[in-house]
Amino acid sequence: GAVVSQHPSRVICKSGTSVKIECRSLDFQATTMFWYRQFPKQSLMLMATSNEGSKATYEQGVEKDKFLINHASLTLSTLTVTSAHPEDSSFYICSAPGQGKGTEAFFGQGTRLTVV
Amino acid sequence: GDSVTQMEGPVTLSEEAFLTINCTYTATGYPSLFWYVQYPGEGLQLLLKATKADDKGSNKGFEATYRKETTSFHLEKGSVQVSDSAVYFCALDTGGFKTIFGAGTRLFVKA
Numbered sequence A: 001g002a003v004v005s006q007h008p009s010r011v012i013c014k015s016g017t018s019v020k021i022e023c024r025s026l027d028f029q030a031t032t033m034f035w036y037r038q039f040p041k042q043s044l045m046l047m048a049t050s051n052e053g054s055k056a057t058y059e060q061g062v063e064k065d066k067f068l069i070n071h072a073s074l075t076l077s078t079l080t081v082t083s084a085h086p087e088d089s090s091f092y093i094c095s096a097p098g099q100g101k102g103t104e105a106f107f108g109q110g111t112r113l114t115v116v
Numbered sequence B: 001g002d003s004v005t006q007m008e009g010p011v012t013l014s015e016e017a018f019l020t021i022n023c024t025y026t027a028t029g030y031p032s033l034f035w036y037v038q039y040p041g042e043g044l045q046l047l048l049k050a051t052k053a054d055d056k057g058s059n060k061g062f063e064a065t066y067r068k069e070t071t072s073f074h075l076e077k078g079s080v081q082v083s084d085s086a087v088y089f090c091a092l093d094t095g096g097f098k099t100i101f102g103a104g105t106r107l108f109v110k111a
Helices: none
Strands: A004-007 A010-013 A019-025 A032-038 A044-051 A067-073 A076-081 A090-096 A111-115 B003-006 B011-014 B019-021 B023-026 B032-038 B044-050 B056-059 B062-065 B075-077 B086-093 B099-101 B105-110
Touching: A004 A090, A010 A019, A019 A032, A019 A090, A019 A111, A032 A067, A032 A076, A044 A067, A076 A090, B003 B086, B003 B099, B011 B019, B019 B105, B023 B032, B023 B086, B032 B062, B044 B062
Parallel strands: A010 A111, B011 B105
Antiparallel strands: A004 A019, A019 A076, A032 A044, A032 A090, A067 A076, A090 A111, B003 B023, B019 B075, B032 B044, B032 B086, B044 B056, B056 B062, B062 B075, B086 B099, B086 B105
């Protein structure tokens, strides 16, 4: 089945630095990727939709200058958390939509970001 | 707009107990319905799905039936195990690619 690979799985960074999270579709092409954020014991909050070859679409309330999304190819989308602060610490998950009606989405393994 | 409502957790059960996690949805059209499971520190993985009314999805002893008349997709398992401890998400997809998730229900199973 389709596989989405997300790296790194865990990252600790200092306040003020930037962190890049990669999401790759390994055996299929994904023109769209979704980026979610999950706070402890809470559901997934959709942050943005990444579109290959065009600008990402951000959900209301998400700072596009802080969370930079690039979809450089049909198999790679990246999320860069710029000038990270402790409140950005969270679990970030990417997903590729199903490949047709009734097919499930495919999720990366998630990235636990801790900003100290 | 489309939405998914599932029972709040956490749910704590003893091993071999019966599990029900309620899920209802609101959607225009005919959505596909899913249950995803998230084990600690991991991403989500599909548990089961149903794509049309009266379909029953099943996997690993879990079942859910797509009930259009009650707009529900309740998750059940006859005998839970400690290894079933996880967060369960009910979700729908109306065919527009975007998946809409419920809030998630955390399940703890005690030995």
